[in-house]
Amino acid sequence: MPFRDRRAARHRPDGSPSEEEIRAHVAGLASAAAAEVEPVPTVVADRTAAAFFDVDNTMMMGASLFWFARGLASRKYLSSRDLARFAWQQAKFRVAGNESAGDMLNIRESALAFVAGREVSEITRAGEEIYDELMADRIWSGTRNLAQQHIDAGQRVWLVTATPVELASIIAHRLGLTGALGTVSEVVDGRYTGRLVGELMHGEAKAEAVRALADREDLDLSRCTAYSDSANDLPMLSLTGTSVAVNPDTELRAVARSRGWTVRDFRTGRKAARIGVPTVAAAALTGGVVGGAVALRRKRA
Secondary structure: OOHHHHHHOOOOOOOOOOHHHHHHHHHHHHHHHHOOOOOOOOOOOOOOOEEEEOOEOOOEOOOHHHHHHHHHHHOOOOOHHHHHHHHHHHHHHHHHOOOOHHHHHHHHHHHHHHHOOOEHHHHHHHHHHHHHHHHHHHEOHHHHHHHHHHHHOOOEEEEEEEEEHHHHHHHHHHOOOOEEEEEOEEEEOOEEEEEEOOOOOOOHHHHHHHHHHHHHHOOOHHHOEEEEOOHHHHHHHOOOOEEEEEOOOHHHHHHHHHHOOEEEOOOOOOOHHHOOOOOHHHHHHHHHHHHHHHHHHHHHO
């Protein structure tokens, strides 16, 4: 279903906001409120313009939340079976672009299961280590250079991602960016409750977060730029004056061409027939995890 039709389908017959739209709005406000903001750059600051970058397959090869889960699995926070199940859900979502309520609920519950009951400080420390171990070498240098161009122009740069805001902030700080808009989990007495504030930072929620941040920071969205690989981010891409499709999936590439958006592809060994499939490295790893889990079960049997 085209993006415009998918969005319209979420409205109730009487025109009032659907529960999904309300959750997206709450998630956006929470993410903007949680975003850390570095001082405006000292080089000829451009205070009203900024850039917003998606993370998975845009700034980083593969899914950041999967690498995070893999790192947690190596630290015994979750089992190999849990990791295999989560990898399958991520692969299904990335390949099919499925936004059904059931699939999004499963992904949300899987993400929350990683941290429920854990101290925020503990997970943050683990996130720092996991970034260095599994993520640092997977940053696309081409996308990183695009972000640096905005910084050199005196503009601020935020990541906008469905990954937990704590991990998103680690990635942003490691890359020297301003901050991050990510999924916000509820915290009580310094521990995660296993519930989200609103919804996953996905689709319309990303646009809501960017709007809220723009209001708070007095940004002129017509002077801002958004970058993403996925048609799921069309709400955010359509919000800014300049939109760039980076390593785009099939649907986003078509939309970018029809709207005259710039397309930047930093992938190698991937031709048109493979556009829309997860990165080779992520697919190989996912297959290895699932295959290994199946083999283990057969051996035990």
